[in-house]
Amino acid sequence: MIQNKHKLAFLLCLLLMATTAFGASEAEYKKLAKTWTLNADGSQEFRYNMELTLFTHTAMNGTYGESFIVYNPQYQELKINSSYTRQKDGTIIKTPDNAFVEVLPRNAADAPAYNHLKEMVVVHTGLELGATIYLDYTVTSKPGYLPEVDIFEELLQSSPVKEYTLTIVTPETKELAYTLANNPAKASVKQADGTCTTNWTLRNLPASSRAPFVSVRNGDVPFLAATTYVSEGEALATLFKQFNPSGDPQLTTLAESLTEGKDKDEDKLKAILEYTTLHIGGSMLTLDQTGYHLRPADAVINTAYGTEAEKANLLAGLLDGAGFKAEPMVTYQAHADKGLALKAVDQLLVSCMVNGELYLFSTYSTRRPQTGNFDRTPLFSLQTGKPVAVAVPQDYRIKSDITVSFKEGKVTTFTKESVGKALMPYFKTGNGENNQVVPLKVENGYATISLPDAEYGFSHLPYGYLNSKRKENLLIPRPVSEVYTYTIECPENMELRTPRMYKAISNTAGKLSIIVKKEGRTATVTRSLELSKQLYTPAEYKDLRQLLTEWSDVNGKTLLFSVQ
Known part of the structure; x- marks a missing residue:
């Protein structure tokens, strides 16, 4: 028995040594x-x-x-x-x-x-x-x-x-x-x-x-x-010279077909963007995997798919064929004082100024591309090879007024929402109203409801569930400014049991507040979050995580009622 204990101790020591040596x-x-x-x-x-x-x-x-x-x-x-x-x-x-x-x-x-x-x-x-x-x-x-x-x-x-x-x-x-x-x-x-x-x-x-x-x-x-390469411009020129020339007759004909019967410029842009993003498949081959070569636009049209560069060529050519001044652009994966060339390209985009508004199109989606990080990795024109300062929309605000009422065993939620242009797909307004009716589930005399928020809201992203510590910077996709005001009308047979609350957090990362009030048969809940920047260092991460975990906590978005 003693011998077995010694063997066990020896094995535990070996296991500890192995864990120490190789566990990392x-x-x-x-x-x-x-x-x-x-x-x-x-x-x-x-x-x-x-x-x-x-x-x-x-x-x-x-x-x-x-x-x-x-x-x-x-x-x-x-x-x-x-x-x-x-x-x-x-x-x-x-x-x-x-x-x-x-x-x-x-x-x-x-x-x-x-x-x-x-x-x-x-x-x-x-x-x-x-x-x-x-x-x-x-x-x-x-x-x-x-x-x-x-x-x-x-x-x-x-x-x-x-x-x-x-x-x-x-x-x-x-x-x-x-x-x-x-x-x-x-x-x-x-x-x-x-x-x-x-x-x-x-x-x-x-x-x-x-x-x-x-x-x-x-x-x-x-x-x-x-x-x-002598410069970014020389590198980008090797790509741009493969693009179809301005005024290509085949692209002009197709652009005219896509925009036929459309008088508004926005409708023409929408038709061209939807054709390129929804009807032309996207290949995930990178620039270096294709040897920095791309097929001409007619091959992309005939085969109905293309790489990101090929689709950018097609999109720019169609916009040009429809009479718009389009310019293909790139962003880089990182900032570097010297040495950036085609291998470092992150995205290929196409810009177009129409009626005083800048449109910056992705080749894969009708949604606006993430542009908030251009201060660190600016846009470069494929045509001139030089960085381009663009005034992209920075309105990321979400403001929702939501009324919740109860009748005949059902919950009615009426939402009046205003969403900033930078969060919306192109050609879609951010102002809207929505009415939803669902059954009220009552168990053992109690019911809970979840407070809705915008589908574009930050709580639907996974940043609220990160580890408690972090050694690296964290770059979030955009600034955040969200305010939700809920007005809950309680009938005589229901009583709000969620306690009154006033929670306000203000730190180096931003601001958060969650307020629950009750006056008579009416309850009011206000939830707001503001993050004014995108890049957070490890020193700032603790404050950021405090805000995001609080914002994503399901308990902060759930109300409890007693039902008679």
């Missing part, structure tokens, strides 16, 4: 190296090399059981330099031939024009706890397929990295512009034999955060942006 991560990159080379003839090479040690069954059987390499065999060649697993006892297990499986990339599944793309799935074999995966491959691009070096890399991986090497090799005649953000590493630059080698060595990088809403847009995620 599933795996660890011993080495990770990426090298981009631009040759004098215009060809490019990308080489990837990793050494990854596995610590958990999840890492072994799920997270890192396979590696994925997307490439275009028409212009690119993939070479696996080495692929094997070193088991914990030192045994080498080479990846067998049947563990290299070529498939169609998921993003190309609904895009027949891009079905020539390939994704090499490398199935790692011989895996066990403590094993290390070694993978080394090179993708070589033919001259002209990729015009310049164009890099935008988030640096944190899903597991910690002991040593991360980033290398860019360019001809001496090419100037490299770059920004390494949120990491103190300095570039090492060496010139020899007509080439310039720029290198960064990063050490002991933590795993990327698993908290929700973490991205480079937040401003605190490390990334590398680098390019040999």
Whole structure:
């Protein structure tokens, strides 16, 4: 018995040691190296090399059981330099031939024009706890397929990295512009034999955060942006020159057909936007996956689908064909002083000024695109390649007056609502009235009702259910200004049992108030929330979370009644 206790204690100690050593991560990159080379003839090479040690069954059987390499065999060649697993006892297990499986990339599944793309799935074999995966491959691009070096890399991986090497090799005649953000590493630059080698060595990088809403847009995620394009304008010009020219006869004819019989400019805009967003399917292929190439508008029309860039070309051409002055634009994923090019593009949009109002159209939705973060990542004109200051709607207010009454076992809710233009889809007013009647459910002499709020309201977003602590910035999609006033008329057989309340919170993040009053047979509830900015630092997060959890709390939106 004593011996069994000793064994149990020993096992618990081992478990504690394992938890201490590996509990924070599933795996660890011993080495990770990426090298981009631009040759004098215009060809490019990308080489990837990793050494990854596995610590958990999840890492072994799920997270890192396979590696994925997307490439275009028409212009690119993939070479696996080495692929094997070193088991914990030192045994080498080479990846067998049947563990290299070529498939169609998921993003190309609904895009027949891009079905020539390939994704090499490398199935790692011989895996066990403590094993290390070694993978080394090179993708070589033919001259002209990729015009310049164009890099935008988030640096944190899903597991910690002991040593991360980033290398860019360019001809001496090419100037490299770059920004390494949120990491103190300095570039090492060496010139020899007509080439310039720029290198960064990063050490002991933590795993990327698993908290929700973490991205480079937040401003605190490390990334590398680098390019040999002279400027953003030169990079955007390579995209814009593929757009259909102004006055394209086919697009003009289609635009005239779509707007036939419509006299108002707003009706014409609506018809063109609905055709592009609802009748032309969207492919999720990114710019770099298509080699920064796009099909002309007639191919998009005939196949009824397109990438974001292709749909932007179509939308701009149709607007132009209908007599509007349209301008394609882009936003970037992050702010960087230097090094932004096409890989860093976040959205392609189309702007159009009509009757003194600026319309900024997305290619995927009739809703207004999120534009509140343009102070950090401004719009760039695809035509001029320069940043554009636009006065987009900033009215995010929601004001609702709601009357609740009870009659014959039913609850009637009458809502008079005013919603700011920035929250509404284009061509739809934000002012409206709504009347809803539902049965009143009574159990054991009590009934509850939920106070309704606007479907566009912030309580319908998941920000009210975040963790209590956060190490990263939080960027919410928009400012918030919401006020709901509820007037509840109680009949003689009902009594409001929710106690009177006056809750007001004002802190560095914003303001909130919840007020419950009762006078005679009438009760009044007022709920208001104001968040005046979008970006919150970890120091401000506690105050923000206090407001959002209070705002989303179901108890603050539920009233209890006794019923006789």
